[in-house]
Amino acid sequence: MSNKNGEKINGNANNIEVWEDIVSVKDLLFSIIICLVSTMLAYSIAPDDSSSGMLYGIIGAVVGFVICSIIFKPKRKLTIIDEEK
Amino acid sequence: MDISLIFEMIAASAIATVLYTIIGIAPGTDETAVIAPVTMILVLAGMEPIVLLSFFISAIVAHKLTDSIPVAIAGIPGGVMSAPMVDHAMVLKKHGLPDITIRKMASGSVIGTIISVPLSIIFASMIVPWGDQIASYSNQIFFAGAIFLALTMKNRWLALASIVPFALLIQGLRHLYWGIGAVPEDTTVFTSFFLGITIGPLILRLFELLNKDIRSKLPNKTVNEITIKTQKKIKGFPSPFKILNKSESLTSLITSITGVFTFFMSPAGMTVLVGETITSRIKNPVKRASRAIAGMESFANSAYIAGILVPLIAIGIPLSPTALGPGMALFNAPPVFTEENNLHHLLSMNEFVIASVIGAVIAIAFTYYITIKYSEQICTFVFKYVPHEALLGLLLSIVLLLAYMDAGLINIGGILLFGLVSGMMHRWGVSYGVQFMTMYAAPWIVSLLI
Numbered sequence: 001m002s003n004k005n006g007e008k009i010n011g012n013a014n015n016i017e018v019w020e021d022i023v024s025v026k027d028l029l030f031s032i033i034i035c036l037v038s039t040m041l042a043y044s045i046a047p048d049d050s051s052s053g054m055l056y057g058i059i060g061a062v063v064g065f066v067i068c069s070i071i072f073k074p075k076r077k078l079t080i081i082d083e084e085k
Numbered sequence: 086m087d088i089s090l091i092f093e094m095i096a097a098s099a100i101a102t103v104l105y106t107i108i109g110i111a112p113g114t115d116e117t118a119v120i121a122p123v124t125m126i127l128v129l130a131g132m133e134p135i136v137l138l139s140f141f142i143s144a145i146v147a148h149k150l151t152d153s154i155p156v157a158i159a160g161i162p163g164g165v166m167s168a169p170m171v172d173h174a175m176v177l178k179k180h181g182l183p184d185i186t187i188r189k190m191a192s193g194s195v196i197g198t199i200i201s202v203p204l205s206i207i208f209a210s211m212i213v214p215w216g217d218q219i220a221s222y223s224n225q226i227f228f229a230g231a232i233f234l235a236l237t238m239k240n241r242w243l244a245l246a247s248i249v250p251f252a253l254l255i256q257g258l259r260h261l262y263w264g265i266g267a268v269p270e271d272t273t274v275f276t277s278f279f280l281g282i283t284i285g286p287l288i289l290r291l292f293e294l295l296n297k298d299i300r301s302k303l304p305n306k307t308v309n310e311i312t313i314k315t316q317k318k319i320k321g322f323p324s325p326f327k328i329l330n331k332s333e334s335l336t337s338l339i340t341s342i343t344g345v346f347t348f349f350m351s352p353a354g355m356t357v358l359v360g361e362t363i364t365s366r367i368k369n370p371v372k373r374a375s376r377a378i379a380g381m382e383s384f385a386n387s388a389y390i391a392g393i394l395v396p397l398i399a400i401g402i403p404l405s406p407t408a409l410g411p412g413m414a415l416f417n418a419p420p421v422f423t424e425e426n427n428l429h430h431l432l433s434m435n436e437f438v439i440a441s442v443i444g445a446v447i448a449i450a451f452t453y454y455i456t457i458k459y460s461e462q463i464c465t466f467v468f469k470y471v472p473h474e475a476l477l478g479l480l481l482s483i484v485l486l487l488a489y490m491d492a493g494l495i496n497i498g499g500i501l502l503f504g505l506v507s508g509m510m511h512r513w514g515v516s517y518g519v520q521f522m523t524m525y526a527a528p529w530i531v532s533l534l535i
Binding site: 014015017018021022023024025028030031032035038039053054057058060062064065072073074075076077078079080 | 489
């Protein structure tokens with residue numbers, strides 16, 4: 001897929017809008033799976049007292065988030081206009 | 086009061102500020118979900134009540150300020166409270182001004198904080214004599230609040246008609262969990278339902294993606310084109326009154342004062358109402374959106390601070406959505422705090438003042454500075470490196486984790502059901518505010534129907 005200038009962009013026709021931004025359905029599905037698995041894994045290894053389960057779980061969710069951020073590219077095209085020029 | 090205690094308060098505030106500045110920037114971090122559990126852990130660990138209050142005030146101020154960042158740059162509500170601002174932020178984003186959004190929001194936040202801390206304390210001390218009486222009518226107040234908010238909506242009859250069915254859904258799930266023993270009978274599932282309302286629209290959309298017909302009708306886009314205009318750098322310590330123009334400053338002042346007196350209303354619902362009221366006569370979309378954003382943010386901040394301080398100082402039971410949500414642990418965290426023995430009973434007026442001021446000043450000074458100075462860098466970084474898919478995955482995982490912790494595996498299904506209904510209601514125009522108020526009043530509403 002390429003835009004008017006012929007340069008490659010991160011997108012294909014299957015991208016859709018979810019909550020005000022563009023996502024690829026496939027990447028979204030994998031992101032949800034990755035985050036859920038990492039969250040539940042972290043939760044399951046938490047020591048058996050009432051307060052640390054949530055902390056482990058949240059750390060797990062953040063780890064999943066970081067992994068997804070590395071493997072998936074944002075479907076945004078950023079243009080920066082310098083006003084001061 | 087001895088010096089070491091003051092030092093402890095400052096340290097606790099500083100930690101809360103840094104922690105919640107980072108957490109707040111991460112989109113999708115619901116206030117209740119991220120502040121309530123940490124506060125609960127600190128309460129149970131035996132932290133001094135006054136230090137606890139400083140920590141909590143810093144946490145809500147810092148989080149409230151930084152959760153405006155994801156709204157401004159990605160249109161994702163950073164929490165329930167920033168959800169009402171999405172539409173206005175999107176207008177500014179479309180015009181390439183997401184960093185202006187952040188600066189205006191941050192300035193509104195500062196005004197809200199400066200006004201609401203002293204005003205809440207004064208207001209609370211005025212209503213102390215009636216505190217017990219007010220406390221005995223909390224259910225009626227929440228129910229009336231839901232009806233009032235419903236009547237202010239565009240689709241008012243729809244909103245009104247949905248109150249009882251929604252209350253039935255909430256109580257129906259709770260009674261199911263009690264009946265099959267998923268939770269003990271004295272535990273009321275709350276946090277996960279609260280979050281279910283927040284991400285209802287997302288759950289609904291995810292279900293829709295499974296439907297081929299709906300999926301093929303959604304507009305196909307390849308990329309989201311975003312333009313950022315670089316802004317002149319602000320030198321020195323930025324004054325909120327320089328960032329906001331005169332009418333925006335005035336609007337923020339007025340909405341901050343309103344926020345204190347409506348502390349018992351759902352802040353999210355009221356924020357919508359305030360936003361609509363203050364902008365109804367402005368035609369220019371950019372001006373309209375900036376005024377709305379500054380005014381709504383100052384209102385939200387003020388309502389949040391009043392929502393915790395007024396019930397704590399005057400009433401002693403969590404009679405505001407803020408107190409019922411993120412601040413719950415300050416009222417009720419057995420065995421440390423109970424309704425007969427919590428911060429309301431343990432702290433004197435002077436201690437309330439000192440703890441609130443220390444907490445608010447430290448949080449606002451640090452977070453405001455960072456937000457104003459580096460909003461553009463933050464924007465660029467998040468746009469370039471943070472995929473939307475990862476954020477949605479993170480948000481959904483946290484909600485499902487909390488759902489699981491609240492009532493086990495069955496509650497995952499429960500939250501999906503709950504999110505479907507609340508997401509549909511939200512799409513039809515029944516705001517978060519009506520849904521929250523209904524949730525608080527649900528046990529009482531259902532008891533009326535028997």
